[in-house]
Amino acid sequence: MKTTLYQFALCPFCNKVRAGLQLKGIPFEEVEVSPRSKVELPALPEEAPKKVPVLQVGDTVLWDSTQILSQLDQAYPETLRLTPADDATRSRADAMEQWVDDEFIQSLPPVLYGTWREAAQASKIIAKHSRFGAGEGLAVKVGGPVIMHAVAKRILKRNGRTDAHAWVHENLDYFERELGERDFVCGDALTVADVAMHGALTCISPFPIFENVQSRPVLHAWFERVEAMKKSTAEA
Numbered sequence: 276m277k278t279t280l281y282q283f284a285l286c287p288f289c290n291k292v293r294a295g296l297q298l299k300g301i302p303f304e305e306v307e308v309s310p311r312s313k314v315e316l317p318a319l320p321e322e323a324p325k326k327v328p329v330l331q332v333g334d335t336v337l338w339d340s341t342q343i344l345s346q347l348d349q350a351y352p353e354t355l356r357l358t359p360a361d362d363a364t365r366s367r368a369d370a371m372e373q374w375v376d377d378e379f380i381q382s383l384p385p386v387l388y389g390t391w392r393e394a395a396q397a398s399k400i401i402a403k404h405s406r407f408g409a410g411e412g413l414a415v416k417v418g419g420p421v422i423m424h425a426v427a428k429r430i431l432k433r434n435g436r437t438d439a440h441a442w443v444h445e446n447l448d449y450f451e452r453e454l455g456e457r458d459f460v461c462g463d464a465l466t467v468a469d470v471a472m473h474g475a476l477t478c479i480s481p482f483p484i485f486e487n488v489q490s491r492p493v494l495h496a497w498f499e500r501v502e503a504m505k506k507s508t509a510e511a
């Protein structure tokens with residue numbers, strides 16, 4: 276069945292779905308969506324927000340990263356299962372996936388573009404990876420830092436935070452504590468919780484903050500473990 280992922284290259288939710296597809300060994304095509312017009316998106320039902328990721332499997336259009344991952348287990352039952360079968364493990368995996376989506380991903384923009392220097396650097400990285408038209412790309416490089424800086428400040432304020440880096444560090448500490456000495460968040464088997472965190476971290480890998488991930492032995496070892504699984508699925 277032809278499978279197409281409609282995405283923004285640097286969207287954490289899209290990276291989550293991409294990681295899920297790769298870990299399951301499902302071949303797929305990627306379509307980079309224009310951030311403003313989103314003209315590349317297939318026709319969506321009325322109830323679906325005009326957001327990425329969108330996944331088209333044959334004639335079926337799926338949206339929302341969490342929904343997509345759980346539907347993939349049903350659509351491709353013969354591939355690696357990402358949603359645990361037993362209720363207790365399932366609820367832990369779901370809770371951690373939600374923590375990544377609602378808390379961890381929220382804390383990223385302020386470290387990616389909280390200072391003017393970070394915002395200027397981030398806008399160049401974003402313009403390079405995104406499908407902006409020539410004029411739009413230039414506008415992102417020039418005007419982007421101002422908008423990004425304002426967004427970062429607003430997110431910090433809304434969450435009652437003043438120090439963006441301390442917030443992300445607290446979140447990385449929390450994830451490492453939850454991982455403990457396990458190979459994966461829920462134990463020996465990889466679940467949607469690992470896929471969500473791996474996607475979010477892949478998305479920040481082009482940015483300087485990623486050095487903090489690599490300098491944490493526990494987190495780094497876990498990240499590489501998931502990477503290795505992706506590679507071995509691709510080679511199989």
Ligand SMILES: N[C@@H](CCC(=O)N[C@@H](CS)C(=O)NCC(=O)O)C(=O)O
Nearest residue numbers: 286287288325326327328339340341
């Ligand atoms: N809950 C959704 C969130 C998706 C989302 O917020 N996507 C953003 C990109 S990171 C988007 O498409 N934004 C474009 C817009 O809101 O116009 C999911 O998990 O897929």
